[in-house]
Amino acid sequence: MAFKDGDFVLINYVISVKDGDREIVEDTNKEDVAKSAGIYDSNRRYEPYLVVVGRSQVIKAIDEQLRDMDVGQRKEFIATPDKAYGPYRNDLIIRLPIKQLNRYGIPPVVGRRVEVGGRIGVIRSVTERFAYIDFNHPLAGRDLKVELEVVGKLETLDDKVKYLVTRYMPLDRNSISVSQQGEGSIELQLPQEVLGLSDLESRLQLLLGDLSSLLGIKGVKLVVNVTLSQQGASASGQQASQQQQEAQATPQS
Template sequence: MNNHKKEKGDVMVEKGKLVKISYDGYVNEKLFDTTNEELAKKEGIYNPRMIYGPVTIVVGEEMLLPGLDEALLEMEVGEERELVLPPEKAFGKRDPSKVRVVPIKEFQKFNIRPVVGMPVNIDGNVGKVVSINSGRVLVDFNHEFAGKEVKYRLKLEEVVEEPEEIVKELVKMYIPSINTDDLKIKMTKKTVTINLPEVCSFMNNIQTIKMAIANEVIKRLGVDKVSFVETFEKKKEDN
């Protein structure tokens, strides 16, 4: 691990910078989250719907746990740290007020039979059934790791600074499944044109996603206009 003290002249990551990071997260020495596909498989938490590999985030914009965000502001590219985060720098302290009784009739409205341990979503709040007794269901809406110390291995892989790479990584932030090699970007001093793969046209909320990408590109690159092009190609006929 590279945990040396910073000397005068070392380059720090600034708040608002676009960076790529890798990480492994542990609770009670058990892996619960990672960007490493092989490690996920080895530890039995592999999710085939997950996209593994370094992730792009904006430093200091609460896209990470507070303790990770703070650490990145002190790190250099290529540096790796092992961090032990107290609850207030991780998933927060347990809040007794988030453990609530929900009438069983609320579940019956949706033909759901509650079971202890079942994850539930009530009015947009995600919780877990703790107990069931006489028509009353006790649900804990605290994060499952609230009140717990967590350990992370965090590596700052790269600071994204080239304009075209910034555009590609911003697209990937909002469309994680996209292969950036499939993106075609044209840039001038005042305009950016993004050619999206055909499959993006059928995504849910694609217009909202494009608006969010455009706003980020304009903010970061200072351009006046962002355009999206969707190309549809003739399908090859089967012989």
């Protein structure tokens, strides 16, 4: 059973490049592999990665291979630059005056990753007056070895919404509740931990965009469940109450 556009597929992957006789792991969603390769990130959630076939930001080679795979299947293949991160482009090495970097508060240090104009680059060289910043993807122009495993397919609206939520919010999926509210609308209940997330408004905007474009949802009733502790409760044993904070949201198309 091949996958088709719009299918919600869970994968494990390891992406490596060759350096002489060695293979260097550049990216993976498998915790044990990340630790052994020295690229473990304690802030990252290591679990099966969600791909919406034909709609996700994965390299073209992975999206193409998934269309001929099934749950439980594994593949190993080479992704050439045209189906990975593109060719290396010299025109993406930009010369910027040191004075301009200083205005941005960026030290002109070779090898430093910097953000300029919303783009991420690496300072490749520095002269007395200029810094040369490389805005190519770090893997541009490289052949990639990809180890790909399909571990599951999401079938229900409940599972699909929960996985989309945790794309943008580090929440326990068991603490998320989803219920349909008529055609094209859902009620989405989130735990109070969501209120402590930075850039919550931006996270919600991205989520609503996904709910609209990937699932065709037209309206969301958002409920945040908050437990309020009672201060100075009476001796009769008054218990903490639970309050729901509700907001109506309409995903933008």
